[in-house]
Amino acid sequence: MAGVLDGVRVVEVSMWAMVPAAGAVLAEWGADVVKIESPDGDPVRALVTAGITPDGPRYTWEMWNRGKRAMALDLRHPDAQRIVHQLVAEADVFLTSILPAQRSGLGIDVASIRAANPAIIYAAGTGQGSRGPDADKGGYDGITFWARSGAAAATTTPGTDPVTLPAGAFGDATSGLVLAGGVAAALAKKARTGEGSIVEGSLLATAMWAMQMSITGAAAAGLDEMPRTSRNRPFNVLVNSYPTADGRWVSLCMLQADRFWPGFCAAIGRDDLAADPRFADAKARAANAEACVAELDATFLAEPLAVWRDRLATQDGQWDVLNTVSEVLRDPQVQANQFVHRVRYDGGHELSIVGSPVQFDGTPPTLRPAPEFGADTDAVLESLGWDTDAILEAKIKGAVV
Numbered sequence: 001m002a003g004v005l006d007g008v009r010v011v012e013v014s015m016w017a018m019v020p021a022a023g024a025v026l027a028e029w030g031a032d033v034v035k036i037e038s039p040d041g042d043p044v045r046a047l048v049t050a051g052i053t054p055d056g057p058r059y060t061w062e063m064w065n066r067g068k069r070a071m072a073l074d075l076r077h078p079d080a081q082r083i084v085h086q087l088v089a090e091a092d093v094f095l096t097s098i099l100p101a102q103r104s105g106l107g108i109d110v111a112s113i114r115a116a117n118p119a120i121i122y123a124a125g126t127g128q129g130s131r132g133p134d135a136d137k138g139g140y141d142g143i144t145f146w147a148r149s150g151a152a153a154a155t156t157t158p159g160t161d162p163v164t165l166p167a168g169a170f171g172d173a174t175s176g177l178v179l180a181g182g183v184a185a186a187l188a189k190k191a192r193t194g195e196g197s198i199v200e201g202s203l204l205a206t207a208m209w210a211m212q213m214s215i216t217g218a219a220a221a222g223l224d225e226m227p228r229t230s231r232n233r234p235f236n237v238l239v240n241s242y243p244t245a246d247g248r249w250v251s252l253c254m255l256q257a258d259r260f261w262p263g264f265c266a267a268i269g270r271d272d273l274a275a276d277p278r279f280a281d282a283k284a285r286a287a288n289a290e291a292c293v294a295e296l297d298a299t300f301l302a303e304p305l306a307v308w309r310d311r312l313a314t315q316d317g318q319w320d321v322l323n324t325v326s327e328v329l330r331d332p333q334v335q336a337n338q339f340v341h342r343v344r345y346d347g348g349h350e351l352s353i354v355g356s357p358v359q360f361d362g363t364p365p366t367l368r369p370a371p372e373f374g375a376d377t378d379a380v381l382e383s384l385g386w387d388t389d390a391i392l393e394a395k396i397k398g399a400v401v
Contacts, residue, residue, distance in 0.1 A: 002030065003028075003029050003030015003031070003360075003365075004029050004030055004360050005026060005029040005030040005031040005184075005187070006030040006031075007030075007032075008026070008030070008031040008032070008092045008093065008187065009031070009032050009034075009090060009091040009092050009093070010023060010026055010027075010031050010032065010033040010034070010091060010092065010093040010094075010095055011034055011036065011084065011087045011088055011091045011093070011094050011095065012033055012034065012035045012036065012068070012094075012095040012096070013035075013036045013075070013084070013094075013095070013096045013097075013098060013106075013108055014035070014042075014095060014096055014097035014098070014125070015037075015042045015043060015044065015097060016042070016043065016044050016097065016140075016172070017044060017064050017141070017169040017172035017173070017176065018097060018125045018141070018171075018172040018175045018176045018179070018201075018203060019095055019096065019097035019124075019125040019176060019179065020035070020042070020044070020064035020065055020097075020176070021063075021064045021169070021172055021173050021175075021176025021177065021180075022095060022123070022125065022176040022177070022179040022180040022183065022201075023035060023064075023065070023068060023095055023176075023180075024063070024064050024065060024066055024067065024068070024176070024356075025176065025177055025180035025356045026093070026095075026180055026183060026184075027066065027067035027068050027368075028066070028067055028355065028356050028365045028367065029180075029184075029356070029360075029365070031093070032069070033067070033068040033069065033095075034068070034069045034070075034071060034087060034376070034380060035065060035068045035069065035070050035071070035371070036070075036071045036072075036073050036075070036084065037070060037071070037072050037073075037373065037374070038072070038073075038074065038075070039072060039074050039401045041072070041373050042061070042065075044060055044061055044064065045058060045060075045061045045373070046058075047060040047061075048060075049168045055349070056345060056347065056349030056351075057345050057349055057351060057369070057370075059351055059353075060168070060169075061370055062343070062351055062353065062369065062370045063169075063353060063354075064169070064172075064176070064370075065370035065371070066343065066353060066367050066368055066369060066370050067367065067368040067370070068370060068371055069371055069375070069376040069379075069380065070370075070371035070372065070373065070374060070375050070376050070377070071083075071374060071376060071377045071380055071381075072373060072374030072377055072400070072401035073377075073399065073400055073401065074398055074399055074400075074401065075106040075107060075108065076105070076106065077397065077398055077399040078107075078399075079394055079397055079399035079400075080394075080399040080400065081106065081107030081108075081112075082107075083381070083384075083394075083399070083400070084107060084108065085107065085112070085113075085115075085116035086116075086384050087380070087384070088113055088116040088117050088120060089116045089117050090117075091117065091120060092120065092121060092187065092190070093120065093121045093123060093183055093186075093187070094108070094113050094117075094120055094121070094122050094123065095123045095124075095125075095183070096108055096123070096124050096125075097124070097125045097126075099126075099136055099138060100124075100126070100130060100135060100136055101136045110122050110198060114196075117196075118196070119190065119194060119195065119196045120196045121183060121186045121187065121190060121196045121197055121198075121199060122196065122197075122198045122199070123179060123182065123183050123186070123198075123199040123200075123201075124198075124199070124200055124201075125175065125176070125179050125200075125201050125202065125203075126139065126200065126201075126202045126203075127139015127140075127144045127202060127203050127204065128144060128148075128202055128203075128204045129200070129202045129204065129205060130200050130202075139202070139203045139204070140203075141165065141169060141170060141171025141172045141175070141203055142164065142165055142171075144171070144202075144203040144204050144207075145170070145171025145172075145174075145175065145203040145204065145206065145207040146164070146165050146170070146171055146207070147162075148204055148207075149204060149207030149208050149210075149211050150211055150214065150215065150225075151207055151210070151211055152164070153225070154211070154214055154225065154226070157228075157230075158228075171203050171206065171207060172203070174206055174210070175201060175202070175203050175206040175207075177356065177357070178201050178206050178209075179199070179201035180356075182199040182200075182201055183199055185199075186199050214226045231293070232289075232290055232293050232294075233289045233290050233293070234289055234293070235286060235289075236254075236255070236257050236282065236285070236286070237257075237279075237285050237289055237292045237293055237296065238252050238253075238254035238257045238260060238261065238264065238317065239252060239253050239254065239255065239257075240252055240293065240296075241322065242296055242297060242300040243297065243300060243301055244300050244301065244303065244304055244305045244308055245300075245301055245302060245303050245304045246304040246305055248304070248305040248321065248322065249321070249322040250300060250305070250308050250312070250319060250320075250321060250322075251319065251320050251321065251322055252264075252317065252318070252319045253318045253319065253320075254317040254318055254319075255318075257282045257285070258281050258282050260315065260316060260317035261274060261279075261281075261285075262274045263315040263316055263317065264315050264317050266315070267311050267312060267314045267315035268296075268299055268300075268308075268311055268312075269299070269311070270295070270299055273292070273295060273296075278291060278292070279292050305321065309321070329352055337359075337364070338355070338364035339354060339355060339357070339364075340352050340353065340354055340355070341353055341354075341355055341364070341365075341366075341367040343367050343368070343369055344369075345369055353367055355367060374401055377400060377401070378391055381394075381400070
């Protein structure tokens, strides 16, 4: 099935994860994405996460660059810049993560790209935004997305070590998806008006979007931060997690607590809690939260997770299980919707790669491997009309790797 962005051409000059993730999403949606790397390559090719270096393809590279084509150019060389401008002249989107102060020296600033194609969409991902005192400062999701946005502080219990990102590139993946959405919106505008937009996304802005319940809520209440609760004293005992006999956890999220309380108590075999005046309604349970949590802890700790799966399924309140990442791969919903894809590589290797979280017309995307370094350089140059001698001369000069 044709992708929704079939026929869209994207030129990408970026590294690490945020903007490459945006390019990967666009490629998954059908765009032809040509990624340009420096002679040293994108450093994410060599990134090791948690000490894991499996035999076969490097998953840190594959996740954010699947489905693209790759060129290797030295953009410090004027001839390499001219190649980029040739590509841009026929493209719909230019995508970059290079710091603003460095772009003009590489011939990829807005003015240079627009000189080659006035109608192109120029999309840039930054750490903190394109204006202000830190506009030229780089960013990583562990500090810019997680720490600076307030997310780390909000998830850390006072007096304990700061909570770190739950996964590598957690903020990059989210921010890249947001930037891809911005590019798609700009493509819609261009289809109507013929005008290209300058699209900007940042790690900080995306994190603040995700944190706005706390940011806006604290500001509205005149507080430095939102009020905190502990597991033993939650605002709502039905929005909490409880341990099971086999060391697992059940997570409840029943926002309409009074509606679900009687059925929940019946399902777990504790009708006495529903009849207890201390727990009669949400106000009473909040006033006696510690006692109520203690009762629920004792109940859930009496049986293993398998029992609670069956019993909770008999009531209408919302709940789920704290899964490990390996369990997520086996989740029947994940498999039924093909949220994860087995991508095959030479040598019999495979990787389980998560697809972008948007599907079109009920059809899961087709994921393709990421390119080897400079794998498509010659083919792309030939498509621009370069012959073998011209390509060889550019390599001798050092413009082409």
